[in-house]
Every structure is written in C-alpha cells, then in structure tokens.
Amino acid sequence: MKHAALALALWMGAFAGACGSTTPPPETAADKDDFDGESLPGGDAAGGSESAKAQKPAKAEQTAAADEGDEMPAKSTPVQATKFEADLKKIGINLKKIPPLEKLPSAQKKKVMPLLQKALGYDTCEGCHVEGDFKKETRDMKVAREMWRHFVVPLRSESGGTLFCDSCHAGDEHVLNRKDKKALQAFMEEEYQYKLARADKEDMECGTCHGDAMETKIIEKLWNIPK
Numbered sequence: 001m002k003h004a005a006l007a008l009a010l011w012m013g014a015f016a017g018a019c020g021s022t023t024p025p026p027e028t029a030a031d032k033d034d035f036d037g038e039s040l041p042g043g044d045a046a047g048g049s050e051s052a053k054a055q056k057p058a059k060a061e062q063t064a065a066a067d068e069g070d071e072m073p074a075k076s077t078p079v080q081a082t083k084f085e086a087d088l089k090k091i092g093i094n095l096k097k098i099p100p101l102e103k104l105p106s107a108q109k110k111k112v113m114p115l116l117q118k119a120l121g122y123d124t125c126e127g128c129h130v131e132g133d134f135k136k137e138t139r140d141m142k143v144a145r146e147m148w149r150h151f152v153v154p155l156r157s158e159s160g161g162t163l164f165c166d167s168c169h170a171g172d173e174h175v176l177n178r179k180d181k182k183a184l185q186a187f188m189e190e191e192y193q194y195k196l197a198r199a200d201k202e203d204m205e206c207g208t209c210h211g212d213a214m215e216t217k218i219i220e221k222l223w224n225i226p227k
Helices: 049-057 059-067 085-090 104-119 137-153 180-192 206-210 217-224
Strands: 155-157 196-198
Touching: 085 104, 180 196, 206 217
Parallel strands: none
Antiparallel strands: 155 196
8 A cells, every 4th residue: 555654653652551460460350340441450560669669760761861862772573463362361361352442341351451551661650640649540541541542453564463452562652764755554454454454354454453544643633633
C-alpha cells in the first residue's frame, strides 16, 4: 500500500495498566469489586517504593523527553510472537477469544496487569495510573483499552498466531523510530500490513487501523482521546 503508514499510532503511548510486580498478591475481598477504570487495591502496589519511584521520571519530564526525541528507539521494533501466551492461559485468558480489557473479571484483570507492565517495560504502576488513586482515569488507561480492543482482540500474526502487548512493545514503551518518514512507512507496510492478519479473515490493509479516510492520528481522531 502507498498510504501514509499502516499504524502510525500503533502501539504508541501506554498500552496497559501497569500494576504490581510479576507475582500478583493473593485475592482479597476488595478484588471482587469492579476495578472502575483498571483500579487496584492500594498499598505498596499502588504507591510503589521510593526507590522505584525515583527510577522513573515524572510524567511531564517523560513527555518533554519524548517530544525532543530522547526516548525514540534507534530502530523500530519488529513484530514478534508473544512470550506471555502460557502465562495468560494460566489465568484463564485465551487470546483467540479475548474480550475487551474492561470486561475482564476484576480478579483476572488484576493478574493481567503485571504482564502488561512487563510487556511495556514499566518500573511501576504509574506507567499508566495516578499514584495513590488507581480509579482516576488517565489518558494512558484510555489508550490501553483501545489498543487492546483494536489490536490484541482482532489481529493475529500472518500465520494465525496470537498477539499481545509484547508482540510490538517487546519490553519498551517506545517502538517506532519516526526520524525517517519513508523508512517508517516501509517498516509499517512490512511489519504491520504484511506480517499481520485479521481474525475475521478480511484483508489486512492500512485502513484496518487508520480507517477509510486514512487518519494518521488514530488516538486523537479515531478513538477520540485528546492529548
């Protein structure tokens, strides 16, 4: 395809609620309550240790750095097979029959969060959440739900294999090098158009992600999530 790019906003931003360590705490009575926007019980998982907080810059600083290109990867990250399919199966999630993120049961969603955190390479839950208030909606939480809905649920590898956050992120929040627009377009065509397929068996085209009008600002224009 000669369109601008297959998924200019594909897997950018934060893809998921990044909560807790890779070993989730025991389920409590609080787990039975609805997360109401990916919220989790408080405690250390909510606030994180002082050393963990110090490792990750404030959100405003991260945004400024990203604007300057400091966090742009040297090379765009190719699509790869997920490393978490077995972990997801253990908590009862079949990637071929997966519901929207917000429709997962609370206890199940709680166990998914550490996998999302690891897939994105976040140090703490504050990759998406507000420290101390996991019920507060953030832009990253909204983006996470839409990426899950539009990419994890309906897309597969060309051979029919399942995808998860790490299929594109591979442990890093930033996956696209945008310095060379022509190179980026070629990368997206090769990796996203030709190496991905749709679960509904329809053709995988630029419009699958960008819409019929080929809107490059997917998050802001198609998903209606303002900056």
